[in-house]
Amino acid sequence: MKKIAIIFTGGTISMTVDERLKAAIPAMDGTKIMSMVTNIDQIATLETVDFGKYPGPHMNPQRMMKLKALVKEKLAQPSIDGVVITHGTDNLEETAFLLDLTLPAGKPVVVVGAMRNGSELGYDGPSNLSAAICTAIHPESYGRGVLVVLNDEVNSAREVTKTHTMALDTFKSLDFGPIGIVDQQDVIFYRKGLYPSLFLETDGIEPDVHLLKAVSGMDSRLIDYLVTTGAKGIVIEAMGRGNVPPGMMPGIKKAIKNNIPIVIVSRCPKGRVLGTYGYEGGGADLEKAGAILVNTLNGQKARIQLMLVLALVSEIQQIKTYFM
Numbered sequence: 001m002k003k004i005a006i007i008f009t010g011g012t013i014s015m016t017v018d019e020r021l022k023a024a025i026p027a028m029d030g031t032k033i034m035s036m037v038t039n040i041d042q043i044a045t046l047e048t049v050d051f052g053k054y055p056g057p058h059m060n061p062q063r064m065m066k067l068k069a070l071v072k073e074k075l076a077q078p079s080i081d082g083v084v085i086t087h088g089t090d091n092l093e094e095t096a097f098l099l100d101l102t103l104p105a106g107k108p109v110v111v112v113g114a115m116r117n118g119s120e121l122g123y124d125g126p127s128n129l130s131a132a133i134c135t136a137i138h139p140e141s142y143g144r145g146v147l148v149v150l151n152d153e154v155n156s157a158r159e160v161t162k163t164h165t166m167a168l169d170t171f172k173s174l175d176f177g178p179i180g181i182v183d184q185q186d187v188i189f190y191r192k193g194l195y196p197s198l199f200l201e202t203d204g205i206e207p208d209v210h211l212l213k214a215v216s217g218m219d220s221r222l223i224d225y226l227v228t229t230g231a232k233g234i235v236i237e238a239m240g241r242g243n244v245p246p247g248m249m250p251g252i253k254k255a256i257k258n259n260i261p262i263v264i265v266s267r268c269p270k271g272r273v274l275g276t277y278g279y280e281g282g283g284a285d286l287e288k289a290g291a292i293l294v295n296t297l298n299g300q301k302a303r304i305q306l307m308l309v310l311a312l313v314s315e316i317q318q319i320k321t322y323f324m
């Protein structure tokens with residue numbers, strides 16, 4: 001039987017409703033959660049590791065890197081065949097993508113969560129966990145990069161995003177759907193992940209990187225504030241194909257002059273960003289000003305990538321090579 005390490009970080013999958021607060025908070029450790037995953041010992045040998053009881057929004061870049069170090073350590077053990085990580089769903093895609101970027105593709109790494117807590121009817125923690133374990137032991141999961149499993153769907157960390165505040169099938173790979181499904185104990189892969197994985201070998205991360213959303217009539221004040229307070233990088237969720245209101249251009253130019261990289265993604269949930277438009281603030285104008293256009297990542301994932309790249313290089317031209 002294969003051996004899987006399960007690392008518990010918190011999230012709704014670990015939560016119950018607190019009597020005093022009348023609201024859900026992390027309460028269950030790994031042993032308690034695993035006691036509800038029936039018959040799993042017939043499928044895999046398991047080692048449970050309690051990393052913490054963090055709600056998703058309490059996971060920060062430093063904790064993500066600590067988690068990465070722990071996952072790496074577990075993967076290096078010859079007796080471990082794969083790692084499953086439980087995580088709050090709110091920012092699960094950010095941690096999953098960070099792990100995807102910083103761990104070499106090899107033994108399966110699967111990130112899982114739950115949309116309903118242990119006090120709710122229809123708690124989906126145990127079924128999601130057993131599906132994640134089935135995925136981690138599957139031979140075809142090897143070398144696919146970090147996978148995200150919920151609702152019996154297997155998605156690649158790079159493609160997946162949380163799309164719904166409460167639905168059990170909230171995790172979607174918006175362009176082409178899941179890469180596979182879990183059917184009882186079997187996993188059926190339909191396709192490869194869309195992108196060759198980028199491997200960023202670093203133990204460092206630059207947390208002072210920010211994400212702004214471009215909206216109609218926006219000016220440069222927020223960018224100016226970030227520049228004067230020493231931000232190290234800015235990701236902008238631009239409009240459509242990658243365009244911003246002209247009022248943002250002075251701030252963007254000033255940031256670039258100060259060697260602060262400006263990374264442009266789209267606030268549209270689907271589709272590529274490209275320098276199609278030449279008017280002031282259009283994608284071609286942004287490129288001319290030195291902004292880095294990133295064709296398919298969403299804002300929160302582009303920020304994760306920029307934070308890691310900034311731990312490796314500091315010049316905008318070098319940074320750009322990591323976003324091709």
Ligand code: ASP
Pocket residue numbers: 010011012013054055056057087088089090091113114115
């Ligand atoms: N707010 C929760 C969290 O991210 C949601 C969840 O786990 O599904 O911790």
